[in-house]
Amino acid sequence: MKQHTTKKWTGCIILILFLILIAGFFLSFRAKNIIISGCDHYTQEEMKDMLFESLFDNNTILFYMKYRYIGLKDIPFVQKITVKREGRNGLKIKVYEKTLVASIKYMGEYVYFDKEGTVLESSQEPVGGIPNIVGLHSKGFVLYESLQVKEKDIFAQILDLSQLLQRYNLEINKIRFNDQKEVELECNGIRIYLGKKDFYDEQIAALSEILPKAVDQKLKGVIHMENYTSGSEVILKCIE
Incomplete structure (x- = not known):
């Protein structure tokens, strides 16, 4: 009976010591200084909420091991994320967002593509700063493949125009093509009629x-x- 009691107390002491070590590990390497850069689509707080999903993620060692050996969760509009430990309690997170040039609306979704016409993302809500193309009709889309459109003759022109707008930092809401393939831009209540041309460099x-x-x-x-x-x-x- 005495031997059984001794083993019981020994087990309790070992358990308590183990819990103290675990608590010390979490407290000593708690993520206090988190620096997130490269975010335009999301705020730093939004990105932090998406990356740090559990109690274990708030430990710099465990979070870094997750990044290195398991991988972080996929986040819409983000190409990749790199993580570096900064001391015992710091993490430096660099976000590389996907380079989107424009979108079209297809079956209730906004489909976003890059300068090569490759579909990178889709969402139910529009993304600010990315123009929506009106007058271009898709046959369907597959992520990371070229966008299939009916108006192939003007698609290359749309890609060129979208890149021009990005080069000059013009945040256009819509790029509209009419039946005569004339271009109209919309920007916060201002309409710009560009007409039909092969190149729009001088106009933009x-x-x-x-x-x-x-x-x-x-x-x-x-x-x-x-x-x-x-x-x-x-x-x-001006219009009043």
């Missing part, structure tokens, strides 16, 4: 000089650039 370069200022001043109106030539004046006709 000139537009970049006036559009951001008009948006900052919350102006509404129309800009006609169908007959624009290099050096021409760009005029916004």
Whole structure:
């Protein structure tokens, strides 16, 4: 009986010591200083909530081991994530987002593609800063494959135009193609008519000089650039 009691107490002491060691491990390597960079689509808090899903993730060693040997969860619009430990309680997380140039709406979803026309993501809600193409019709899509569209003749033009808008940091809401394949842009209550051309480089370069200022001043109106030539004046006709 005495021997049984001794074994019982020994087991309890071992268990208590083990729990103390576990608690010490979690407290000593608790993730206190988390630096997240590279986020545009998500805020740092949103990214943190998605990455740190459990109690174990709040330990710098366990989180780093998960990153190295298991892999972090897939997050929409994120290409990859790298993690570095910074001291005992720090983590430095670098987010590499997918480079999206435009989207089309298909079967109630926004389908996003890159400059090569490869589908990278889809979502129920639109993403700010990424233009939606109106007048382009998809035959269907598969992630990480080329977007299948009916209007193949203008798709290359759409890709070029989308890249131009990104180059000049113009946040366009919609790029619209009519039946005559003429281009119209929409940006916060301003409509820009570009007409039908093979290249829009000069028009977009000139537009970049006036559009951001008009948006900052919350102006509404129309800009006609169908007959624009290099050096021409760009005029916004305001609408009350």
